[in-house]
Amino acid sequence: MRGLRNGLLAAALAMVGFAASAGEALKVWHHGGRVQAERETIEGILREWSRLNPDYPAEYVLLPEGAYNEQVQAAALANRLPDLLDFDASNYANYAWAGYLEPLNRYYPPEFFERFLPSILEQGLYAPDGQYYSLGWFDSGTGMWINRPALEKAGIRIPKGVDDPWSREEFEDALARLKAAGFDYPLDLKLNYGKGESFCYGFGPIIQSFGADIIDRETWIAAGTLDSDAAVEAMTMVQNWVRNGYVVPASLGDDAFYGSRKAAICYTGMWMWTPHRENLGDALGLVTMPNFKERQVSATGSWCWGVTTASRHKEKVAELLAFMMRDEYVLLTANVSGAIPSTMAAAAQSELYKKDGPMHVLIKQLEDGLGVPRPNHPGYPAITAAVAQAVADIVDGRDVREALSEAAAAIDMDIEDNQGYPPFGDR
Amino acid sequence: MTIKRGGEGWSAWSIMAPALLLILVFIAAPFVLAIALSFTDQRLVPNPRLATRFVCLLNYERIVGDNGFLQAFKNTALFAVAVTPLQSGIALAMAMLVNARLPARNVLRGVYFLPTVVPMVVVSIAWACLFRLDGFFNQLLSFVTFGAAGPVDWLQNESTALPSIIALSAWQGFGFQMVIYLAGLQSINPELYEAARIEGAGRWGEFRHITMPGLRNTHIFVLVTTTIAAFKLFTQVHVLTQGGPRGSTNTVTRYLYEIGFSRGRVGQAAAVAVVFFIVVFAVSMAQRLLLKEDREGRS
The missing domain is CATH 3.40.190.10 (Periplasmic binding protein-like II)
Known part of the structure; x- marks a missing residue:
């Protein structure tokens, strides 16, 4: 009897262990954005990732923007931060300083960063160590x-x-x-x-x-x-x-x-x-x-993404972030929100920001280095x-x-x- | 005998216990904590790299030396002094009106109580439209003066911002005091009025010699609660002016909020709270001493 029970227990534990190693979801926190379509677009991108990476599916978690910062701070205190997190550019240095965020340079080759707008990179640059801590789909101007x-x-x-x-x-x-x-x-x-x-x-x-x-x-x-x-x-x-x-x-x-x-x-x-x-x-x-x-x-400056130090699969999360930052997704999300696409290639295809588009002047300002981050x-x-x-x-x-x-x-x-x-x- | 007294004490304590526990946990303990925090540089978001330090009286020195705090304090006092008689006066007048034998007076009672039921944020946003440059008050002003008086930017003008907030607050809040006055009015013995009328007293005489003395305890209650409520002024200011223009509508509670939440200086905010508590406590104690309640009852 006891042997049987132990056997069942072991089997159950093995199953739990299996679930943890193979199918652990990467938690992604998002503030919801201004429009419903923005949220749906992001969920779509994450679904696509999950389809291609069934071992590490991405789980979208919506947190209302009104008290977003408070929730992040509270989660950090309770050691409950997600794997990937979006945040307003103005809060990011505080998060990096408090040790919530991973420096991104160790996960990507230097060329990876070159396709982004200078303003996006500068926004994510943390002065004490000269590393990048955030990347975003779009910028403001x-x-x-x-x-x-x-x-x-x-x-x-x-x-x-x-x-x-x-x-x-x-x-x-x-x-x-x-x-x-x-x-x-x-x-x-x-x-x-x-x-x-x-x-x-x-x-x-x-x-x-x-x-x-x-x-x-x-x-x-x-x-x-x-x-x-x-x-x-x-x-x-x-x-x-x-x-x-x-x-x-x-x-x-x-x-x-x-x-x-x-x-x-x-x-x-x-x-x-x-x-x-x-x-x-x-x-x-x-x-x-x-x-x-x-x-x-x-x-x-706008909302951007960072990998948290709390994540247990940082390599994989960095991979997810790189997936999200593909030009097609940059273009997609920027179009939905009306913001400036964060990569030059995506901007060239944007109706609003392409060469003779109505808001081209805003991206030109950023390309020319006229943007000054907060x-x-x-x-x-x-x-x-x-x-x-x-x-x-x-x-x-x-x-x-x-x-x-x-x-x-x-x-x-x-x-x-x-x-x-x-x-x-x-x- | 002793056993019985012990039993009484026990049952008294057991009846008090739930309320006492809540008061201890949610009012007394945080207050003691606030006093302790006010001597530290506690941050809103604690950081592993920076331990909270004991800073002695630094927080208090900074408050006292800050013109912003003194200004906020002055504004709060001014608000309390202006709004308390205004609001109580309107409430008493309205209470007497709806206490009269008017047709549909129950409907009127409900209508006058409405603003009090509407949340302050909603009232503030509605009034923001009335205060706009092209809003109701300016149109009224221009209509009454045949266009002679130009539009006034009520909330952006240092001389009109606080009076505007006072008017709004009195309008929103009077319903509560009106109900209390109404109860007070109805507890006055009608025979007194009859007797006065036989003696040939006029309406004014009735009001001065029967209504006012009969409402003595009600007055004290209304005065003390309205004053304390006035000291807590926050919502209207936060929604409408954010303390501006140039700090002319900033209040102590909003100052506290800015220090504690926007700037994350919980220690200093705690010091503000302690100072504020002492002042409000002193004011209500003074009111208690000056206005002795009439425990005997007159009627």
Whole structure:
């Protein structure tokens, strides 16, 4: 009797063991994306992988975007991270620092990385060890959306490509002309997005265009950079736009450019393509970022993927990630989300981003290296909060230097309190 | 005798136990923890590379030295001082109105209570539309002044943002106090009014000498609960202004939220909570001492 029972037990254990070794699913966490189709596309890609790799099928797990970061942090505390994980670019340095992510360089040959946009690679580069920790299907980019007939009527030069941007004088002259032409608030800076991540994302490029930055990317000190003369000049310019009545107030809502048409220029990212196109039709144009003082800068960064240190099959997960990053899938997912495809080959085939496509200028900016990622620093949560506060205060009329100095001090205090986020402080 | 007293004590404790346990676990313990955390640099996301350290009074020094905190504190106090009488006043007026022998007064009672049932987030979003540049309030303003007064950006203007939030909050919250006042009004002996009328008292005299004194205990309850609720102001501000413009609507709870969650500084947020608790506790104690409840009952 006992022998029989032991035999059964052994058989059961053997079966469990077999299941673990041969059919273990790779857990893939995803935030769901903006549209239902994005999720379905990803599930389709994972199904295809599972069909080809029945020993290591991929299991799609959807986590709502609203509390995604909190769930990742909680899972990490509980040692329950999945094998493959997607995350917003702004959180990635914090994850890498906390040790959740595997460096990818050891799994792929150097050539593997060459087909990606520079901005995607730079986004995944972790400064302390110079390794890549993330790869994505798509990137974001910003430009100036225009109401083309309105600008033409006001006699404003319209840049044709990345190489002939507006200068600051031209841009401000355009705003003045549009105001005179009867546009209540010629420029929509999307202040209605509110004091959050979008302020660091959107106003960073304006500060960088003056030769300043949000934080020094070598020393990781904000004082002297975020409150430098160049940064003060940049944000004073923005404040003056608001003072002159050029900027759409937050309380006017989202559609001042494409709906009520009280604005003729809208500074925002590629995600507004559909509402803009549907409402403005052929009147819609998109031009490159102005060169306000020293350089043109586009914002970059989007959701991307990383292999977790918790995975027990890292080689296989890296293989899955490479499978997902095939050009055909890059093109597929980028098309669904309307974002910029992350590889040059996929971009060439994209209707929106190919050579004469309507948003080609955005990818050209990234190819030309005009994209500047948000600071890849584990202290980013404190950085973005401080910058958002400063931008909101400046728009509301606070002294620019004072607001930026306070933000810089808050960032530096956070980094200091965390002992420089070692190994960042060791440099 | 002693056995009986012991038995009583035991049964009293056993009746108190469930509530006491919950209070200990969910209120007392976190509070003690918060006091302990406020002396450390505890992070929201603990990291193996950085141990939490004891930082003595650093968190408290930083709060006291932060203009943002002082401003948030001032705004919260201003809000409490303004909204408490306003909200209670509306509530009392409405309670008297729906207490009168009006036709369909039950329907009116329900209608006036509606805003309180609607979640604050929904109310805030609805009012955001009313406050818009091309929204209801500006159209009303332009209509009343025959277009003379230009549109006001209610929530983006430092002088109008907090009053706008006060108006919204009073409107949303008065229903609750109205119901309490209604109960208070109905507990006043109607014979008192009859007697007053025979004595020749007018409506105002009735209100001053019967209604107000009769509502004394209700007043105290409403005042204390409304003040404490006012100190917790968060949702409206978070949805509508995020503390802006230039911090003019920031409140202590929102400040605490930003420090603790956006910036991940749990230790410092705990210090804010401790300071805030002491102040709110002091205020409600002062109210208790100044406004002695009438335990005897008048009617």
